[in-house]
Amino acid sequence: MGEHVKNVKMVKIYIMGKEYEVPEGLTIMKAMEYAGYRFIRGIGCRGGFCGACSTIYRMKNDYRLYTGLACQTTVQDGMYLVQIPFTPAEKPKYNVDELKPTGTTILSIFPEIARCVACNACTKACPQNLQVMDAIQAIKRGDLAKAAELCFDCISCGLCTIRCPAEIIHYHAFQLVRRLYGKYIAKKAKHLEERVKEILQGKYDEELEKLAKMTIDEWKKLYEERDIEK
Amino acid sequence: MYFPGCALKSTAEDYEKTAIAVAEKLGVELLELERWNCCGVVFNVAADAVMHHIAAVRDLIRAQEMGRKLNDNRLVTICSMCYSTLKRVNQIVKDDPEKLRNINEFMDEEEDYEGNIEVIHLLQVFKDLVGYDKIKEKVSRRMEKIKAAPFYGCALLRPKEVSIDDPEDPKIMEELIEALGAEAVKFPYEIKCCSSYNVIYDRKITEETAAEIQRAAERWGANIIVTTCPLCHYNLNTSKRKNGIPTIYFTELMAYAFGLEETLSPETLKIFNKILEEI
Ligand code: SF4
Ligand code: SF4
Ligand code: FES
Numbered sequence: 001m002g003e004h005v006k007n008v009k010m011v012k013i014y015i016m017g018k019e020y021e022v023p024e025g026l027t028i029m030k031a032m033e034y035a036g037y038r039f040i041r042g043i044g045c046r047g048g049f050c051g052a053c054s055t056i057y058r059m060k061n062d063y064r065l066y067t068g069l070a071c072q073t074t075v076q077d078g079m080y081l082v083q084i085p086f087t088p089a090e091k092p093k094y095n096v097d098e099l100k101p102t103g104t105t106i107l108s109i110f111p112e113i114a115r116c117v118a119c120n121a122c123t124k125a126c127p128q129n130l131q132v133m134d135a136i137q138a139i140k141r142g143d144l145a146k147a148a149e150l151c152f153d154c155i156s157c158g159l160c161t162i163r164c165p166a167e168i169i170h171y172h173a174f175q176l177v178r179r180l181y182g183k184y185i186a187k188k189a190k191h192l193e194e195r196v197k198e199i200l201q202g203k204y205d206e207e208l209e210k211l212a213k214m215t216i217d218e219w220k221k222l223y224e225e226r227d228i229e230k
Numbered sequence: 231m232y233f234p235g236c237a238l239k240s241t242a243e244d245y246e247k248t249a250i251a252v253a254e255k256l257g258v259e260l261l262e263l264e265r266w267n268c269c270g271v272v273f274n275v276a277a278d279a280v281m282h283h284i285a286a287v288r289d290l291i292r293a294q295e296m297g298r299k300l301n302d303n304r305l306v307t308i309c310s311m312c313y314s315t316l317k318r319v320n321q322i323v324k325d326d327p328e329k330l331r332n333i334n335e336f337m338d339e340e341e342d343y344e345g346n347i348e349v350i351h352l353l354q355v356f357k358d359l360v361g362y363d364k365i366k367e368k369v370s371r372r373m374e375k376i377k378a379a380p381f382y383g384c385a386l387l388r389p390k391e392v393s394i395d396d397p398e399d400p401k402i403m404e405e406l407i408e409a410l411g412a413e414a415v416k417f418p419y420e421i422k423c424c425s426s427y428n429v430i431y432d433r434k435i436t437e438e439t440a441a442e443i444q445r446a447a448e449r450w451g452a453n454i455i456v457t458t459c460p461l462c463h464y465n466l467n468t469s470k471r472k473n474g475i476p477t478i479y480f481t482e483l484m485a486y487a488f489g490l491e492e493t494l495s496p497e498t499l500k501i502f503n504k505i506l507e508e509i
Contacts, residue, residue: 104240116268117284117287118284119282123338123339134267137268141236141239
């Protein structure tokens with residue numbers, strides 16, 4: 001191992017069953033890279049927003065199966081882990097313009113929702129700490145506004161979906177909930193409509209063209225000197 | 231405290247609306263559980279599978295939490311199926327501490343269920359807590375032209391351990407109908423199964439059963455059927471007969487008798503107006 005880690009405490013982790021010693025304090029993602037893995041899938045933003053880096057793990061002497069985002073969870077001694085880069089699920093096709101914003105609509109596309117046994121495994125799995133079960137239950141009783149509110153921060157990591165004994169595809173269903181909510185139920189944002197109108201009228205065309213012609217260095221300078229909202 | 235269930239929040243909104251309104255008129259405040267999930271529905275209870283009892287126990291825990299604040303352990307159900315599921319699961323876990331312990335351990339994110347919640351049906355609230363005399367006092371409309379056949383179906387009466395009345399010869403709805411000043415028409419099919427979830431697999435079965443039940447009620451002189459169950463309500467109203475008598479919720483009959491027309495849907499009002507015109 002390199003000089004620079006000499007004084008750092010090392011922890012033992014098991015990636016897909018193979019033992020590695022990695023410096024304490026690293027995220028699972030960095031620890032895996034340290035151990036020599038190169039990510040092609042199962043990685044995206046590195047910031048906890050994209051939901052690509054789902055990981056499941058167990059700890060020594062603990063029967064529980066834990067879930068987390070590799071880019072957000074730090075390694076602990078005795079962690080057995082594997083990444084779940086994708087949760088297999090068909091993406092249903094629908095035209096949101098032709099749908100009615102009701103629970104029945106969602107149940108007709110995702111009939112498995114009716115099978116929820118309220119085990120709460122989804123909620124326990126969610127790295128975003130969402131009340132996933134309550135969101136599914138809200139869909140079941142047709143309360144889309146509540147469901148949309150509860151699943152607003154879903155990053156489609158799929159960890160709930162992989163744990164669900166009713167085989168519900170939460171993240172696709174939640175996307176539909178938010179689409180229906182946004183289109184039919186939520187109050188329209190006036191300022192947004194006005195801004196879209198301005199854009200369509202070409203108000204920003206000139207500025208965009210100017211940006212498009214700038215060099216990388218000019219871009220960087222512009223970025224560094226930007227106004228930051230306090 | 232009361233547990234609404236999914237049907238009352240979606241397909242049977244009129245049922246919930248009238249239930250709350252008539253209860254209020256009788257001085258009973260129905261407080262919806264602050265948080266609840268689908269009870270899991272009847273057919274799950276048939277299997278001796280712990281997994282299928284979790285939903286109901288979770289609701290009982292929610293009732294336990296809220297009941298502590300209200301100092302009340304009664305959980306009122308309105309839908310027959312929710313009544314049956316919650317009541318039966320409650321019974322099962324009360325009788326089987328081992329099973330309850332398993333469930334409590336599985337749900338380690340919740341407080342333990344202690345088995346102290348009492349599940350009752352709204353009909354029992356009206357009969358035992360309010361009393362039919364008080365109900366009589368609130369009637370503000372002449373009801374004698376309404377000949378209502380009570381239809382119990384399965385969930386309120388079977389299995390007999392959780393029955394709200396004599397499972398073979400129930401009287402609770404009949405007495406309520408009479409207290410409202412309407413004529414109660416007891417008919418032989420009152421405890422028949424409406425054929426329930428067959429509606430999903432084979433509509434013909436439910437359409438025919440519904441027609442049979444309607445025909446019987448008519449033959450015994452009824453002009454309306456009264457039910458407690460959203461599924462019976464749906465099935466009976468989708469009979470294969472075009473001009474069969476309509477089925478309404480018992481709370482709608484009460485709302486009409488109490489003069490709470492504003493809580494009734496235009497369709498239900500039309501049913502009542504039609505009965506009064508015809509005679
Ligand atoms: S709701 Fe499911 S898919 Fe969405 S963030 Fe939580 S665990 Fe991931
Ligand atoms: S994991 Fe599935 S069955 Fe269990 S509560 Fe969540 S949605 Fe329902
Ligand atoms: S890489 Fe995007 S959430 Fe972890």
